[in-house]
Amino acid sequence: MSQPQAKYRADYLPSAFLIDSVDLTFDLRDDDVRIDSRMTVRRNPAAAASSELVLDGTAELVSVTLDGEPVAVNHYSNDAETLTLRDVPESFILEIATRVDPYANSSLMGLYASNGNLFTQCEPEGFRKITYYLDRPDVMAKFSTTIIAERNRFPVLLSNGNKVGEGQTDKRRHWVKWVDPYRKPSYLFALVAARLSVLRDEFVTRGGKKVTLEIWVEPQDLDKSQHAMESLKRAMDWDERRFGLEYDLDTYMIVAVGDFNMGAMENKGLNVFNTKYVLASRATATDTDFDGVEGVIGHEYFHNWTGNRVTCRDWFQLSLKEGLTVFRDQEFSADMGSRAVKRIGDVRNLRAMQFPEDAGPMSHPIRPESYLEMNNFYTMTVYEKGAEVVRMYHTLFGEDGFRRGMDLYFKRHDGQAVTCDDFRAAMADANGADLTQFGRWYSQAGTPEVKVSCQWSELGHTLTLTVSQSTPPTPGQADKLPLHIPLAIGLLDPDGKEFPLTLSSDAAPGPTTRVLSVQEATQHFTFINIDRKPVPSLLRGFSAPVRLTYDYSDSELAFLLAHDRDDFARWEAGQQLAERMLLALYRASVDGLELAVPDDFICACRAVLVDTALDPAFVALALVLPSENELLEKIDAADPERIRQVRAFARAELARQLRADLIAAYELNDIKPFSHEHAGQRELKNLCLGYLAALDDPLAIDLAVSQCRNADNMTDQIGALNALRDIRHPDRDAVFNEFAHRWIDDALVMDKWFALNAASHRGDTLQMVQDLLLHPAFSLRNPNKARALLGSFGRNIAAFHREDGAGYRFMADQVLAVDAINPQVAARLVAAFNRWKRVDPARRQMMQAELERLIAHPALSKDVYEIVEKNLA
Structure with missing residues (x-):
């Protein structure tokens, strides 16, 4: 292949031309679709003059006319990716006809078919698969869309905006016309033609506008749509209360599709969703699924302002809309549930997935400087680290200051395509702040490392905090400048009471949690009136996306776990204790020493487990040991199998010594009948069941088998299967098979089953996954299925990192197979190889060989090529 x-x-x-309006007509026929586009085009006065109009496009070109006259052959050229018109006037009407075959489109970008229905996905560059256009986010036009189709085949015809007309063309065919009154870039265009059922409701905005709400799903799924509708109404109400933002169209539509590359898409007024984030009932969805639906419903709705009304100037600015909107959906979910549990969950996710990305070959700033394939930059860095950068504005300026910045941002830029710098400027100007240094967060890759030390003066009653920062080199960025880091801290006295944090320059006693602005490579902060030696509580609320180091003793960490009033810092203390214990076990295993879990650690876990005053969901989070993949990041030349073994040993030893407490907690939190309010109790109950199963305890096996067979909700069924996942026992295989037989016709439930099988640490997992490729409910063409089975396998430290390299060979084979169907999904799967340089030399050599085999493949997509090439660089 030629190098991209x-x-x-x-x-x-800036674009040399602008498009003021585009009128689209889609004629849906038996085997293909004809698209007629009529664009009002003019030169851009803010751009360099050009006599050529270059449009992006890959569809079959049928005809081109300019101001009503066919364009002569010598006045245009058409290649595989562009249509170039020469000698065009200052302004003109351009009409283009194209033809596409959505039924042969396996990439799921542009216009494609799923289960006989037609859908679009245009972000980032899918619109060019439909027609020729200036397919870039800074060209914003008003769209009208007319769809013509056979009524019996496609009774539902949807597009962006408000429906302004419909009728019959003949006895068989009908048409619907939609007009979007707001300018938008092409990536926000959407069309759906389908046989679907609808759940309708209504929302009245604070301004008195009545908005019709519609959720369109397959007929058999209508009863699973109510939670999504309630989530949507909660999101609309929350956005009005928190940010004063009201919805602006007559109708808000959500459409669920089973074949979808992403989680969902915020197309103006017509959000197209992966079914995973719409459909939920207690019989088929876990508590985590319910939370996921609410969060993603909120995320896409919030994009109406942070992404649609104000959009990106170019794709390098993707975090402008995604980081901001992730922050907004995190805050929404926190307000709907437990703020502490939500924050801890988000940080766990960031550390498990984004921190390794920051430290690997795909490391990039939240505003990348370059890309080969834009689809590869829909990353944890752009989204999740981007959200942390937005959160730091909130931490620095508080709720009121952040709201002032948001209000100014919308006042300045409503209806515009802008940059990350424009958002930063609005925050700075609204709060009278200099955020020049803060801008480095947008341009520097890597996770900053913050080291803290304390010096307490017993005589002077002062405590001096010394903070130093550095960011490791990353590809293309060897040297890093100091960042502006908000560091939230507290100080606890020996009784667990918090000191007011007062600097010598303060006129009055300070708060018990203080945000320090760390801006230099090394800084000192001296607090007064500290009359007893304190234990510092650092990075409260995870106030910045950094790795923080402080030389805590084990007893200090146990003290914080018991007494810290900041829930994140309390959880973090427990995780640091657990990580120290696991790394010590790993070193002991390497040295051939006897393994033992310290009594102090077991006592600390028992204290959390039996504390009924704590939120059960927090207890469950506190008792989850750091994952194998998190440990992999802490060990040079790591042996993945040894990591798995020592973590399994620690879980089993905890279960053995806490067996009675785990059984008691299981029984206490086994609450019936089912209620969504008891999600935290179910989480803790199933965690206890998982620990007990680590012993191969007959009681635990009986409990899990009975729970799976008799549960009245999916959370408990999956919790039981997860407890049995790694066990070799006839009852294990029986309940796994019974579950699959029961749910064979429910695609989303089967995805959970595929994922559980692929995550098993049994020795036969690779063979099991190979067999599941042929399962009647599995298809490589479906992204959800590929992610569930192959994505889970790639994260399985036992099966993927087999000593014989068979896991690597299998994964590389599947990447190639998926790449021939859907390069975007294949690029996600090949990321399993990203940390190949962290493992031991033998495995490293085998992983490198598979990467070299991939890059040598003659038909490799640029999506996969970019990731493999960066791995091998």
């Missing part, structure tokens, strides 16, 4: 060419942020130039 990179695009660079520094090369951005």
Whole structure:
């Protein structure tokens, strides 16, 4: 294959032409679709003059007319990716006809078919698969869309905006016209033609506008849509209360599709969703699924303002909309449930997935400087680290200051395509702050490392905190400058009471949690009136996305676990204790020493487990040991199998010594009948069941088998299967098979089953996954299925990292197989190889060989090529 060419942020130039309006007509026929586009085009006065109009497009070109006249052959050229018109006037009407075959489109980008229905996905560059256009986010136009189709085949015809007309063309065919009154870029265009059922409701905005709400799903799924509707109404109400933002169209529509590359898409007024984030009932969805639906419903709705009304100037600015909207959906979910549990969950996710990305070959800033394939930059860094950067504004300025910045941002930029710098400027100007240094968060890759030390003066009653920061080198960025880091801290006296944090320059006693602005490579902060030696509580609320180091003793960590009033810091103390214990076990295993879990650690876990005053969901989080993949990041030349073994030993030893407490907690939290309010109790109950099963305890096996067979909700069924996942026992296989037989016709439930099988640490997992590729409910063409089975396998430290390399060979084979169908999904799967340099030399060599085999493949997509090439660089 020819080497793909990179695009660079520094090369951005405004479009030479603008499109004021585009009228689209889709004629849906038996075997293909004809698209007629009528565009009002003019030169951009803010761009360099050009006599050529270059449009993006890959669809079959049928005809081109300019101001009503066919364009002569010598006035245009058409290649595989563009249509170039020469000698165009200052302004003109351009009409283009194209033809596409959605039924042969396995990439799920552009216009494609799923289960006989037609859908679009245009972000980031899918619109060019439909027609020729200036397919870039800074070209914003008003769209109208007319869809013509056979009524019996496609009774539902949807697009962006408000429906302004419909009728019959003949006895068989009908048409519907939609008009979007707001300018938008092409990536926000959407069309759906389908046989679907609808759940309708209504929302009245604070301004008195009545909005019709519609959720369109397959007929058999209508009863699973109510939670999504309630989530939507909660999101609309929350956005009005928190940010004063009201919805602006007559109708808000959500459409669920089973074949979808992403979680959902915020197309203006017509959100297209993966079914995973719409459908939920207690019989088929876990508590985690319910939370996921609410969070993603909120996320896409919030995009109406942070992404649609104000959008990105170019794709390098993706975090402008995604980081901001992730922050907004995190805050929404926190307000709907437990703020502490939500925050801890988000940080766990960041550390497990984004921190390794920051430290690996795909490391990039939240505003990348270059890319080969834009789909590869829908990353944890852009989304989740981007959200942490937005959160730091909130931490620095508080709720009121952040709201002032948001209000100014919308006042300045409503209806515009702008940059991350524009958002930063609004925050700075609204709060009278200098955020020049803060801008480095957008341009520097890598996770900053913050080291803290304390010096307490018993005589002077002062405590001096010394904070130093550095960011490790990353590909293309060897040297890093100091960042502006908000560091939230507290100080606890020996009784667990918090000191007011007063600096010598303060006029009055300070708060018990203080945010320090760390801006230099090394800084000192001296607090007064500290009359007893304190234990510092650092990085409260995870106030910045950094790795923080402080030389805590084990007893200090246990003290914080018992007494810290900041829930994140309390959880973090427990995780640090657990990580120290696991790393010590790993070293002991390498040295051939006898393994033992310290009594102090077991006592600390028991204290948390039996504390009924704590939120059960928090207890469950506190008792989850750091994952194998998290430990992999802490060990040089790591042996993945040894990591798995020592973690399994620690779980089993905890279960053995806490067996009675785990059984008691299981029984206490086994609450019936089912209620959504008891999600935390179910989480703790199933965690206890998982620990007990680590002993191969007959009681635990009986409990899990009975729970799976008799549960009245999916959370408990999956909890039981997860407890049995790694066990070799006839009852284990029986309940797994019974579950699959019961749910064979429910695609989302089967995805959970595929994922559980692929995550098993049994020795036969690879063979099991190979067999499941042929399962009647599995298809490589479906992204959810591929992610469930192959994605889970790639994260399975036992099966993927087999000593014989068979896991690597299998995964590389599947990447190639998926790449021929859907490169975007294949690129997600090949990321399993990203940490190949962290493992032991033998495994490293085998992983490198598979990467070299992939890059040598003659038909490799640029999606996969970019990731493999960066791995091998």
